Structure formats: C-alpha cells, structure tokens
Amino acid sequence: MKRFLINLVVFVSLVLVSCALFMGFANGSADAFYSKFTSSKQSSLIIGSSRASQDVRPKIISDVLDGKPIYNYAFTILHSPYGKAYYTSIIKKVDTTKTDGIFILCVNPWTISTLKKHIHDTTFFRENNSFVDNTNWVNLKPNAEYIIESYEQRNIQLLLNRYRKGSFETINVSKDGWLQVTIEENDFNRKKRTQLKMQTYHEHLNNYAGFSNVRWRYLKKTIDYLKQYGQVFTVRLPVNDEMILIEKQLVENFDERMEVLSKEFEINYLNFTPMRSNFNYVDGHHLDNVSSAIFSEILTKEIKRLQL
16 A cells, blocks of 8 residues: 555656646747746736737837836737726736836727627626636746646647747747737738728627726726836727727727826826828738837837826
C-alpha cells in the first residue's frame, strides 16, 4: 500500500509538472485574449472592444508620453461591452498603488447597447459566462484558469501557434496587450471583407435594442472608479462612412450623450470619426497596421496637449 501511494504521488506530480511545462508554452500567439490575463496589474489602461484592441498601440503612446507605460486591456464587442463583467475585470487589473495613470476608454454605440431579448434581464447579457466574466485571476502567468475554462482551441495549439503563420491572417498579442492582426490581402479582398462586415452589422441592428441604461451606468461607474487612479479620456475611434450610418441607427444621439457625460465627470471626450477618411481599414471598422500607428500617435499628441 505504501509503495502504491508513493507511485501515485510520483505519477500525479509528473502529470502536474508536465501540464505546467506545457502551459508555459502559451504566449501572445495562443489566441487574441490569453496573454492579457498573464500580465501584472497596470497603472494605465486602454479599455474597449476589438477596435481598441487593434487600433490603439501602447508602445506608440508610451513613446510619445516620454516612456510612461500603458497596457491594452481591450477585447471584443461580444466580450467587453460596458457592464458588470468587464467592470469587475478592470478593477482586478488596476494597480491601485498609483494615482498618476492614464485611462483611455474607447466607446461606441455597440459598447453601451444590448440585445432585444436581454434588455430587461441583465443575467443574460452577452458577455456573461464568457472568459471576461469567468477569469478571476487576471494577472497570473501561466494562467491555468483561463486555459482550462476558456481556451477554445485544442491545447496542442498552445505550442503549435507559437510557430504558426496563418494562411490568411496571423494574430499576436504583444507584451503591452496590443493585438496585432496581420492579414495577407489585396485590394479586392479588402473590399470584399468590408462588404461582408458591413452586411453583418446591418443584420446586427435587427437583434439590438439600442441604448442600455444598465451599460450606461456601468460606463459611468468605470469612469468614476478609474478617476481615483489617474486621468480618464473617453475616445471614439474612426470607422468608415457606412459604419457611422449603422451606428446612428443604433444610438442616434451617441456623441451628444458622450459630451454630457464628459461634462458630468469633468473629463475629455475625443471623437475621431470626423477624421475617418484619413485612415485605411481592413474591414470598415478596424484600422490596418499602418493606420493604427498613425492614429495612435495622433491620439497621444492630443492627450499630451490636454495634459498641459
């Protein structure tokens, strides 16, 4: 019996060590989210949906702001609209020992809207039970909780993705949280992808109820919380003309609401949609890598101007 117990302990130990070593292969190539739950608490954050995740580049912001580090903690329109789940996750990510941070809250009509079937029942909000909601440990490396509960690919991809170059697109989350999406394309593919993306969002209008008072309250709560630890900026990122028209149908008076909110909290609302024709998009609402670099520098210079 004693020998059996010893062998069992050795076996279990080997399994646990093997699992730990295997999880150690996970990095920014694992998927578009895992790496963001492995970094330490942060004194400055970029917050929002996939537009923020891809369009706002922390390194460029840090360079313009004389080396001040900032981390991209944005996810997607499905997983990180403003609400209880994202709010709770943000609180876990903030370094509360610092009070000189910069918080860039990217906003758009989708991030404060809800589905028609869930408008009166927040227990069914679209992000509930997603990885944002389920991941309690957001500063753990390797993050076994995320891999076990939320990693949607086969575990072997943790290793294979490190050396994969996608036939169509390759993703990688940088150490500063920026999601770099590299797409092999030509002008025809870009036009086709944009058409399909706009069609998808037109269809989304049929399922969305529009403005949500609950999400609006959580946006306010997020601003109010982060103001304790630094300066908050709300930012509307540029998108193409067609997406602007779609979003006007979703929340017609969005910019007016944001202006009122900014005055209420004494923060700046930076709306870059009037500059939308100056940038190139991979699908009509995500900037390509060249434009994301240009935009991030423009955004940061405006923030720096407002800090003076």
